[in-house]
Amino acid sequence: MSSALSVSTLDLHYGAAQALRSVSIEVAPGKITAVLGRNGVGKSSMLRAIVGIHSVTSGDIRFDAATLGKLPPYARAKLGIGYVPQGREIFPLLTVRENLETGYACLKRSERRIPAYIFDLFPVLRQMLSRRGGDLSGGQQQQLAIGRALVTGPQLLVLDEPTEGIQPSIIKDIGRALQFLRDEKGMTILLVEQYLDFCRELADNIYVMDRGEILHSGPAADLDRPEIRKHLTV
DSSP, X not given: OOOOEEEEEEEEEETTEEEEEEEEEEEOTTSEEEEEOOTTSSHHHHHXXXXXXXXXXXXXEEETTEEOTTOOHHHHHHHTEEEEOTTOOOOTTSBHHHXXXXXXXXXXXXXXXXXXXXXXXXXXXXXXXXXXXXXSOHHHHHHHHHXXXXXXXXXXXXXXXXXXXXXXXXXXXXXXXXXHHXXXXXXXXXXXXXXXXXXXXXXXXXXXXXXXXXXXXXXXGGGGSHHHHTTTOO
């Protein structure tokens, strides 16, 4: 069962600096929604607010009809929100298996298992179960980070720049995995990304951010419009 996310008029401050200004987005159930924009425009801040890492100044976040309010990250994970952070943040001294098993934390004891489909999506993880996370390449670590989030059994998967610093072959693997999760698992996916071709191929809907605000929302085909692209080029 997929769930929809609704973010309404979100403001977020770091001290006196305002990172988000009345940000509102709708993430349709069973669809891939991409948020694009240059570095430093507030995309990651928005994701961290959604998963509960950053407290918001004002605004409302609703997931599957529940208001998230001040719920901590672990409570949001129990509700079905999986998070793949920017930079992967795997545990370098734990094995691949142990990294995956950290996803058990929000599960009932009877549900604590690694779903087989994760190894179908990312076969390298099965081959490297006993290897330390820090010994994996950057692309393999990204696959591990996505696998760890999937162990939690999410209805909504939130990814922060999953293609950053990743070799093209693994970017294709990640793209195929996200398509499978949407099309075969009915999963709702929200991703922040700067790689336009990746979003054009995958996303159903897009939002464009600049200076902490949403400038545009629409179908992924809008990425071909010159007035949209000008907000995404460095």
